[in-house]
Amino acid sequence: MKIKRSYCAKFLTAAICWLAFSAFTGGADYPELNVTVKNTLDFDRSEVVTINTEKLSKLLKVASPDQIRVREVGKTSNLILQWIDHDNDGKPEELLFKPTVQANAIAKYVILVDGTTPLAESNITTxxxxxxxxxxxxxxxxxxxxxxxxxxxxxxxxxxxxxxxxxxxxxxxxxxxxxxxxxxxxxxxxxxxxxxxxxxxxxxxxxxxxxxxxxxxxxxxxxxxxxxxxxxxxxxxxxxxxxxxxxxxxxxxxxxxxxxxxxxxxxxxxxxxxxxxxxxxxxxxxxxxxxxxxxxxxxxxxxxxxxxxxxxxxxxxxxxxxxxxxxxxxxxxxxxxxxxxxxxxxxxxxxxxxxxxxxxxxxxxxxxxxxxxxxxxxxxxxxxxxxxxxxxxxxxxxxx
Incomplete structure (x- = not known):
């Protein structure tokens, strides 16, 4: 479902408009980032990768870190992710996720805004x-x-x-x-x-x-x-x-x-x-x-x-x-x-x-x-x- 700002401004109050935008994502107002992960070695790999938050500025301008999700292209399930705030200033510097890539191949993922789908969780942790x-x-x-x-x-x-x-x-x-x-x-x-x-x-x-x-x-x-x-x-x-x-x-x-x-x-x-x-x-x-x-x-x-x-x-x-x-x-x-x-x-x-x-x-x-x-x-x-x-x-x- 796509909700345009003009529609909200015309038919909804400011409060309802904010809730509408918080509830629905994926439209023109929420950019997505396409991520390609390449494995140059001759064996399958599943490892933690790091993305500097500067590269996520398009998303973080319109959403908070807890609204960010990572998915493999073509799938609806979210990957487990983690933000790291090295200087403890309340603003994370890195986003981590763990892709799986076959030998000498690439895997494609998307980073998007989704405030409704729960974050993926696991009992397996560091x-x-x-x-x-x-x-x-x-x-x-x-x-x-x-x-x-x-x-x-x-x-x-x-x-x-x-x-x-x-x-x-x-x-x-x-x-x-x-x-x-x-x-x-x-x-x-x-x-x-x-x-x-x-x-x-x-x-x-x-x-x-x-x-x-x-x-x-x-x-x-x-x-x-x-x-x-x-x-x-x-x-x-x-x-x-x-x-x-x-x-x-x-x-x-x-x-x-x-x-x-x-x-x-x-x-x-x-x-x-x-x-x-x-x-x-x-x-x-x-x-x-x-x-x-x-x-x-x-x-x-x-x-x-x-x-x-x-x-x-x-x-x-x-x-x-x-x-x-x-x-x-x-x-x-x-x-x-x-x-x-x-x-x-x-x-x-x-x-x-x-x-x-x-x-x-x-x-x-x-x-x-x-x-x-x-x-x-x-x-x-x-x-x-x-x-x-x-x-x-x-x-x-x-x-x-």
């Missing part, structure tokens, strides 16, 4: 939050994986030899085998049973030890034969949680005689096994490198160091099941990579040294065989190689 009920963890997850790291209260408890302390800037892994959220459930269970999430009740568990190691994705500076690292994060900022992406920031106090100060912006998309780390760092003295790593635990695993590809993998067995971890980074910034095996507890890490340049971007993630996401080590290697292709060749978006 999530992150500060966790004061277990000192002060920060935890994040999606439908595939979960992670956590540690705050100043946990540090203080260790330094004062109090219970429940953790002194580490390493990244812990939670092994999920459900696509539903577990963070709130597992921490709630912790309140009555401190071992709650260390036991697999069917949704997964946390058998992964971090300690002073790098976990999977912790950072530092390699000097001589020592990895210099920060203590726990000092503050956090949750930027976004939602059905498609969670984003947050962690700040760290200066460490080492280099005075290294880090801010980490970490994001995790729905459907991805890899957290994206964007690290911004300063130092009081020139750094020899900026390093990221993966713990080698008992040193019984296997490492794949593919420096020319920017792929660094660790294979291990945990509680008699396979677990694969990996870091992916632009090979142009990698200067050296090696497995540092130490007799000191938690000091054995696969280390990736990069050229220091005030910031670094890398991806860190994992897959557990009981999740059904990989079958074995060979499967994980192929999985990581595919992820590297995805990073190098993002889905291409054209808006008209």
């Amino acid at each position: 999530y992150s939050r500060f966790v004061p009920e277990r000192t002060d963890d920060y935890a994040w997850e999606n439908d595939k994986v979960a992670f956590r790291t540690y705050g100043p209260d946990a540090q203080m408890r260790t330094e004062k030899k109090m219970p429940n302390g953790t002194l580490s800037s390493g990244i812990d892994l939670w092994l999920k085998r459900t696509d539903l959220p577990v963070i709130n459930e597992w921490y709630k269970g912790y309140l009555t049973d401190p071992n709650y999430y260390h036991k697999d009740s069917g949704k997964g568990y946390d058998p992964y030890h971090v300690g002073a190691s790098r976990g999977t994705g912790g950072t530092g500076v390699w000097e001589g034969d020592t990895l210099l690292v920060s203590k726990n994060f000092t503050s956090y900022k949750t930027i976004a949680t939602g059905p498609l992406r969670t984003v947050f920031e962690l700040d760290y106090a200066p460490y080492s005689h280099y005075g290294v100060k880090e801010k980490k912006r970490i994001s995790l998309d729905l459907g991805s096994n890899f957290s994206k780390f964007e690290v911004f760092y300063t130092s009081s003295k020139k750094l020899p490198n900026y390093t990221m790593g993966i713990t080698l635990h008992d040193k019984k695993g296997q490492e794949n160091i593919w420096k020319d590809q920017g792929i660094f993998i660790h294979h291990e067995t945990m509680d008699n099941t396979y677990l694969g971890e990996a870091i992916i980074v632009d090979p142009k910034i990698v200067t050296q990579a090696f497995a540092n095996k130490s007799n000191i507890r938690d000091q054995s890490n696969l280390l990736v040294l990069t050229k220091p340049n005030k910031s670094a971007i890398f991806y860190a993630g994992f897959a557990w065989v009981k999740s059904g996401q990989v079958k074995d080590g060979n499967d994980w290697e192929n999985f990581v190689k595919k992820q590297k292709q995805i990073i190098n060749s993002p889905l291409q978006i054209v808006i008209k």
